[in-house]
Every structure is written in C-alpha cells, then in structure tokens.
Amino acid sequence: xxxxxxxxxxxxxxLVVMLGHILLISAQVNSTSGVPVLEAVTFSLMSEVQRAxxxxxxxxxxxxxxxxxxxxxxxxxxxxxxxxxxxxxxxQEQRALxxxxxxxxxxxxxxxxxxxxxxxxxxxxxxxxxxxRTVTVNKGTNNGVRADMAVLAPAGVVGRVVTxxxxxxxxxxxxxxxxxxxxxxxxxxxxxxxxxxxxxxLQMEYVSEVFDVLVGDIVVxxxxxxxxxxxxxxxxxESVEKSGGAYRRIVVKPAVNFSGLEEVLVVTxxxxxxxxxxxxxx
Amino acid sequence: MKVAGVILAVAVxxxxxxxxxxxxxxxxxxxxxxxVVVVYVAxxxxxxxxxxxxxxxxxxxxxLSSHVIGIGGLSKTLVGFLAGVIGTQFIVAQPLPRFIVFFxxxxxxxxxxxGLYVLLDLRHFGSPAAAVAGQALGNAIVGVVAFQFVxxxxxxxxxxRVSRMRRRR
Numbered sequence: 001x002x003x004x005x006x007x008x009x010x011x012x013x014x015l016v017v018m019l020g021h022i023l024l025i026s027a028q029v030n031s032t033s034g035v036p037v038l039e040a041v042t043f044s045l046m047s048e049v050q051r052a053x054x055x056x057x058x059x060x061x062x063x064x065x066x067x068x069x070x071x072x073x074x075x076x077x078x079x080x081x082x083x084x085x086x087x088x089x090x091x092q093e094q095r096a097l098x099x100x101x102x103x104x105x106x107x108x109x110x111x112x113x114x115x116x117x118x119x120x121x122x123x124x125x126x127x128x129x130x131x132x133r134t135v136t137v138n139k140g141t142n143n144g145v146r147a148d149m150a151v152l153a154p155a156g157v158v159g160r161v162v163t164x165x166x167x168x169x170x171x172x173x174x175x176x177x178x179x180x181x182x183x184x185x186x187x188x189x190x191x192x193x194x195x196x197x198x199x200x201x202l203q204m205e206y207v208s209e210v211f212d213v214l215v216g217d218i219v220v221x222x223x224x225x226x227x228x229x230x231x232x233x234x235x236x237x238e239s240v241e242k243s244g245g246a247y248r249r250i251v252v253k254p255a256v257n258f259s260g261l262e263e264v265l266v267v268t269x270x271x272x273x274x275x276x277x278x279x280x281x282x
Numbered sequence: 283m284k285v286a287g288v289i290l291a292v293a294v295x296x297x298x299x300x301x302x303x304x305x306x307x308x309x310x311x312x313x314x315x316x317x318v319v320v321v322y323v324a325x326x327x328x329x330x331x332x333x334x335x336x337x338x339x340x341x342x343x344x345x346l347s348s349h350v351i352g353i354g355g356l357s358k359t360l361v362g363f364l365a366g367v368i369g370t371q372f373i374v375a376q377p378l379p380r381f382i383v384f385f386x387x388x389x390x391x392x393x394x395x396x397g398l399y400v401l402l403d404l405r406h407f408g409s410p411a412a413a414v415a416g417q418a419l420g421n422a423i424v425g426v427v428a429f430q431f432v433x434x435x436x437x438x439x440x441x442x443r444v445s446r447m448r449r450r451r
Binding site: 010013014017018021022024025028029 | 328329330333334337350351352353355356359360363366367398402404
C-alpha cells in the first residue's frame with residue numbers, strides 16, 4: 001500500500017497514527033504503581049488474554065474430565081459397590097470379632113474366678129449326625145484335654161469331653177440324650193440328675209416329691225458325678241409336674257445357648273467326686 | 283511540494299511561537315501558532331494531510347517542550363484529522379465558520395492535551411477554562427486573519443503589480 005493510498009484512506013491512517021501516539025506516550029509514562037503505562041497496559045491486556053485462555057482451557061479440561069468421568073462412572077460405580085460390599089463384610093467381621101472378644105473376656109473372667117485349671121478351647125465343628133448333640137473343639141490331648149473333663153461356658157455348664165484326639169476333642173453337650181450331670185436345686189437343695197431331652201431342654205430326674213421345687217428355681221451342678229465341679233449353673237426350672245411315682249417331672253431350660261457357643265473352657269484339673277447327699281440318687 | 287510547505291509552515295510557526303514566548307509570555311499563552319498552522323493545513327488540504335501535519339507538528343512541539351512526547355502529537359493529530367474532515371465535508375470559506383473551526387479545534391486540543399496529562403497524573407492545570415477560552419479566541423483570530431491574508435495577498439499583489447505597470451505607462 002503506497003503512501004498515496006494510505007492518505008486516501010484517512011480513517012485508517014488516523015487510527016494508525018493515534019495508535020502510534022498512544023504507544024509512544026505509554027512507553028514514557030509510569031502508572032501509579034511505577035510501572036510504565038505501556039507495560040502496564042500490555043500486561044493488563046495480556047493478562048486478560050491469559051485469563052481467557054486459562055478459562056477456555058480449564059473449561060475444556062472440565063468438559064473433558066466430565067466426559068471421561070462419565071465414561072468411567074459405571075466402572076467406578078461397580079468398584080465402589082464392590083468396595084461397599086467388602087466394607088460391609090469387614091464391618092460384620094469386626095462386629096463378630098468384637099462379639100468374640102466380649103465372649104473371650106467373659107470366659108477369661110470365668111477362668112480367673114475359678115480355682116480350677118482350665119484350658120480355653122474354640123469350637124471348630126458340630127455333630128456329624130443330627131441325633132447326637134456334640135461339638136468339636138480345637139484342642140486335644142496335646143493340650144492336656146482328656147476324656148470326661150467338664151466343659152464350661154460363662155453362662156453355665158456346656159458338657160463333657162467324650163473323645164479327645166491329639167489336637168481336637170469331641171464334646172458331648174449337656175442337651176444330648178446320652179448326657180447326664182449331677183444337679184441340685186439351689187434354693188431347696190433338692191438333688192437329682194439332669195439329662196438331655198428334646199428341643200434343647202434338660203430334664204431333671206430322680207427328684208423326690210418331698211422336696212420343694214418351683215418354676216424358676218436355679219439348678220446347679222452338685223459335683224457328685226466326678227465330672228462337673230460343684231456349683232455351676234445348669235439352668236432354670238421351667239416346669240414341674242407330678243410323674244405319678246415317687247419323683248417329679250422337672251424340665252430345665254439350659255442356661256447356655258448351645259447354638260451360640262464359640263469359645264469354652266475345659267476343666268483340666270481333676271474334679272473329685274462328692275458323696276451324694278440326701279434325696280439324690282443315680 | 284505540499285509536504286515541504288507544511289514542514290516549512292510548521293517550522294515558521296515554531297520559530298514565531300518561541301520568539302513570541304521569549305518576549306511576551308502572556309501573549310504567547312494566548313495563541314498556539316503551531317495549532318493554527320495545523321488547522322489551516324487541514325482545512326485547505328484534507329484530513330490525511332491535516333493529521334500528518336498535526337502529528338509532525340505535535341511531536342516536534344513535544345520534543346521541544348521537554349514533556350512527554352506524544353501527547354501534543356496525539357492532540358494535534360486528532361484536531362488535524364477532524365478539521366480536515368470538517369473542511370472536506372462542509373463549506374468553510376467564510377470568516378465566521380473558520381473562526382468557529384479554529385475556536386473549536388483549540389478547545390478540543392486543550393481538552394485532549396490537558397485531559398491526557400491529568401489522566402496520567404503528570405500535570406495539573408487548575409481551572410484552565412479562561413485560559414483555554416482566551417487561547418481559542420486568539421487562535422481563531424489569528425487563523426481567520428491568516429486565511430484572509432493568504433487569500434487576499436495574491437490578489438493584492440496582483441493589483442499592486444498592475445497599478446505599477448499603469449503608472450509606468
């Protein structure tokens with residue numbers, strides 16, 4: 001573009017010249033902050049450009065990340081669901097662990113309160129045959145567990161060891177039909193024999209009608225059998241009936257919940273048999 | 283040729299302005315001969331020439347004034363451009379329109395010039411209205427006189443030359 005053409009376009013020329021003047025002035029004048037106006041204006045303009053560019057890039061990145069995030073949302077959701085499920089399982093495990101800890105604490109308290117030698121064992125299995133009410137514990141003869149040793153729980157009497165092996169033992173529960181234990185009614189001191197019955201109940205036999213036995217009375221071990229130490233709770237009298245003979249028909253509800261057993265104590269110290277007292281027969 | 287004439291006119295105006303300022307400070311503040319030249323050139327030669335002459339004159343004036351170079355140039359460029367536009371768009375051939383154009387151009391120049399200085403916090407002018415008005419009046423008078431002088435001078439010279447020839451016969 002020649003000078004003549006430029007002069008014919010006076011508007012363009014005017015703008016160019018004015019811009020040149022502005023630049024010239026700006027190069028010489030400092031702003032209030034001490035920075036040359038040209039630099040300040042240039043920086044301000046450039047900063048706005050940078051701001052716009054940054055906003056554009058950020059917006060693009062945001063949109064892109066949102067798109068990517070949307071794409072991976074399902075996978076992330078599945079992962080989170082799995083994590084939640086795992087967490088729920090972990091919570092249940094922790095809760096079970098807490099319950100187990102509480103049970104162990106109670107067991108430890110029982111152990112400390114006893115003057116007997118005991119071995120804490122964990123129930124690792126149940127009966128192979130539903131007609132037998134037995135459980136398997138994780139310790140055997142290697143740990144001093146022998147046959148006919150009493151097995152106790154914090155709530156009361158559990159049963160006795162019937163078949164020990166080196167590293168495990170079978171425990172016959174008191175509710176098994178073949179189980180029996182010398183018992184005594186704590187309030188009236190009426191003695192008898194507690195045997196297993198149906199429906200997780202015990203039956204106290206050989207209790208003379210002479211003795212006063214009421215529903216709700218606590219039945220404890222008498223110790224005359226030479227297996228169970230004396231004074232441990234067997235259960236509570238649930239019903240008392242006349243059987244037509246010289247004895248009463250007494251149903252005892254066990255103190256121990258046999259379905260919820262986890263850890264128990266095996267009494268490893270010998271339990272001397274006590275002489276039977278009045279009203280007790282085997 | 284026109285460029286040389288513009289440069290010469292500006293140079294003469296600057297010399298006169300500086301000479302006047304040396305001997306009559308008050309009078310020098312009442313007229314801006316350089317601005318008069320710029321407006322004159324713009325009215326007679328158009329917007330492009332006006333703005334270029336304003337740029338040149340203003341920059342030279344700025345350079346000689348030890349001020350920020352460009353403020354006077356910008357002001358005179360704007361004035362030269364607008365005066366040129368007015369000169370091409372309107373008939374400015376009578377003393378009164380010329381007076382108005384010179385007066386307005388001076389006011390606009392003062393507003394832009396002082397406004398830029400104040401805006402950039404480089405100088406304060408107090409209450410310049412009276413001074414601006416006085417300068418506008420002086421510029422307008424000088425400008426109108428200059429126009430009349432330039433327009434009348436060739437005819438007067440021709441008439442004088444013709445009358446001399448008649449007397450010789």
